[in-house]
Amino acid sequence: MQSRDNNVRPKKRIPERKCIGCSESKAKNELIRIVRAPDGSISIDFTGKLSGRGAYICRSLSCFRKARKSKRLEHSLESAIPDEVYDGLERKLQQDEDKK
Numbered sequence: 001m002q003s004r005d006n007n008v009r010p011k012k013r014i015p016e017r018k019c020i021g022c023s024e025s026k027a028k029n030e031l032i033r034i035v036r037a038p039d040g041s042i043s044i045d046f047t048g049k050l051s052g053r054g055a056y057i058c059r060s061l062s063c064f065r066k067a068r069k070s071k072r073l074e075h076s077l078e079s080a081i082p083d084e085v086y087d088g089l090e091r092k093l094q095q096d097e098d099k100k
């Protein structure tokens with residue numbers, strides 16, 4: 001019998017990420033990811049599965065607006081972000097908040 005495995009329990013470590021809006025570290029699954037895809041398009045990744053360079057942010061409009069104002073989102077994604085893209089992302093977040 002392999003009793004030595006009894007003590008080995010899979011550790012439930014939820015990785016933490018820092019919100020670029022409020023700079024608080026939170027469990028990854030509480031944050032949403034904003035992704036710049038290899039083709040340069042920027043979108044909200046609610047599933048965490050899109051490929052590309054990502055930045056994490058709380059599911060919150062106020063954090064999004066902070067990140068926008070401070071340009072931290074642009075820094076994280078290493079890309080300039082046009083206003084209409086910001087507006088589009090903000091609308092999506094708004095819809096997401098309305099769902100709650």
Ligand SMILES: [Zn+2]
Pocket residue numbers: 019020021022023024057058060063
């Ligand atoms: Zn935040």
